[in-house]
Amino acid sequence: MKETLLIANNPVMWILALIIIANVIVQSFIFYRIANKHVKETSLISSKQVKEAFKIGFIGTIGPAFAVFAVAVALIAQIGGPLTLARVGIIGSAAFEMIAAQIGSGGTAGTPDFAPKMLSAAAWVMTLGGAGWLVVVLFATKHIDKLQETVKKANPLTIGYMSLFAPFIIFFSLAYKEVINKGVLAKELTIAPLAALIAGGLSVVIVNKIVAKDSSKKWLKDWAMGFAVVAAMVVGTILR
Structure with missing residues (x-):
């Protein structure tokens, strides 16, 4: 297990994980700029309401983040910091990632039998298992507005x-x-x-x-x- 965790916490792994997180941050910033521009062009809500919504959204994430952090600490001990950061930073469900890591590693994650090849298998299961969220967002987001307008008319x-x-x-x-x-x-x-x-x-x-x-x-x-x-x-x- 020590050899596996050395690989899991390798500086290269940290660099790759930070690249993934940086990508998420950039996407968030782009989304915020597009949304802010749309609000100014359409005057749907006032700038004060935008700030209020941003504040409420920010505060609303703090509470659940405590729960995610608590589970993520245990996950770090099993699969290392970089992989935990990369997975939780994208999906945000540490509990799901822990289950996926155990399934992918054949239940060896966090045990002396956790071999490097099991780390690779766990990473694949976590990535493919969490892809469902991203796929749904990709294909369903465009249709939500249409559905909302249809429901509003009814x-x-x-x-x-x-x-x-x-x-x-x-x-x-x-x-x-x-x-x-x-x-x-x-x-x-x-x-x-x-x-x-x-x-x-x-x-x-x-x-x-x-x-x-x-x-x-x-x-x-x-x-x-x-x-x-x-x-x-x-x-x-x-x-x-």
């Missing part, structure tokens, strides 16, 4: 309802699976997943109550997701 309120309930349904379904599969139906019964879910939900309720009593603390709502993720992680870790 019922203008539909998009609003979808924006409101879709994130709730997605996160609830993911949390439900964690509670059932890793809590209730686990070989060793644990309340950690359920407690983490409750802690996250309670943190959001508390933030809303604070803001309702004191409107000057409205900024707390922007950080609600971050508070929820951190609270869930702390409680889940303590009770694990």
Whole structure:
């Protein structure tokens, strides 16, 4: 395994990983410039709303980033820093990458049997497994606007309802699976997943109550997701 990790953390691997991350950063900057130019040309929203949306989007990524970082630390110990950076920097799902690494390496990642050829196999499985996200974005993004316009014509309120309930349904379904599969139906019964879910939900309720009593603390709502993720992680870790 030591030989494998020496290869995985080789300076050449770091250079290649940083090139990939640099490409993502450049693409983000280009996308921002195009979007900003489109807003100015069409006057769809004001510059103040653009800044507000950017701020909310930035803050909204901080909470989930804590969870990704926690899993990524464990992934670094298994497959090295460069490959972890390259994969998580593109897809952002450290949990998926850990599963893919284990499948690709035949379950040897992080063990004394982790040979260099297993590192190569793990890298291929992680890359091909995560390609689905990129393929969907490539072929589906163009059609989203058309679908949105069609839905708006049928019922203008539909998009609003979808924006409101879709994130709730997605996160609830993911949390439900964690509670059932890793809590209730686990070989060793644990309340950690359920407690983490409750802690996250309670943190959001508390933030809303604070803001309702004191409107000057409205900024707390922007950080609600971050508070929820951190609270869930702390409680889940303590009770694990």
